[in-house]
Amino acid sequence: MKVLLSQETIQARIAEMGRQITTEYAGREPHLVGVLKGAFPFLTDLSRAIELPLTLDFIAVSSYGAATKTSGEVRLIKDLDQGLDGRDLLVVEDIVDTGLTLNYLMNLLKARGPRSLKVATLLSKPSRRLVQVEVDYVGFTIEDHFVVGYGLDFNEKFRNLKEIMVYGGA
Ligand code: IMP
Numbered sequence: 001m002k003v004l005l006s007q008e009t010i011q012a013r014i015a016e017m018g019r020q021i022t023t024e025y026a027g028r029e030p031h032l033v034g035v036l037k038g039a040f041p042f043l044t045d046l047s048r049a050i051e052l053p054l055t056l057d058f059i060a061v062s063s064y065g066a067a068t069k070t071s072g073e074v075r076l077i078k079d080l081d082q083g084l085d086g087r088d089l090l091v092v093e094d095i096v097d098t099g100l101t102l103n104y105l106m107n108l109l110k111a112r113g114p115r116s117l118k119v120a121t122l123l124s125k126p127s128r129r130l131v132q133v134e135v136d137y138v139g140f141t142i143e144d145h146f147v148v149g150y151g152l153d154f155n156e157k158f159r160n161l162k163e164i165m166v167y168g169g170a
């Protein structure tokens with residue numbers, strides 16, 4: 001497997017994103033919602049790069065279909081613990097690929113009455129979009145590679161890698 005984004009590159013970009021979010025949310029308390037499982041390292045590092053009081057919650061979704069195929073169906077696996085009414089919600093995603101997962105999540109979460117709703121994703125593969133979704137903060141725009149590491153998996157493996165690699169077996 002080949003390194004696409006090194007640990008240093010990822011961490012430097014997250015520091016920048018944290019500074020931008022800190023500036024843009026000044027005076028407010030963002031409520032970060034991490035999308036399990038892939039977003040766990042990004043949520044950890046991004047939340048620590050934001051110098052504001054904030055709260056965290058988690059949601060888990062899964063798209064049907066195995067391995068590197070993304071099907072259209074999205075299933076809610078674990079709902080949020082807390083309500084969203086009046087909160088400044090920031091959804092934190094690992095990757096936006098077809099956009100189907102994010103589209104599903106946005107519809108679900110919008111209906112719960114947050115005061116504002118923005119999205120931060122570490123990676124975006126715009127060439128793969130099937131539905132148009134608005135993403136406010138993008139770490140890296142990448143080509144159509146299947147990537148693993150830093151939360152991203154192939155068959156649940158490689159999530160613990162510190163860097164993002166192009167998966168060779170796909
Ligand atoms: P969507 O196609 O935008 O709905 O993305 C659905 C999910 O597919 C993402 O949250 C990831 O879990 C997974 N996914 C998409 N592209 C990749 C990839 O390159 N590597 C690992 N997982 C991916």
Ligand code: MG
Nearest residue numbers: 037038152153
């Ligand atoms: Mg996945």
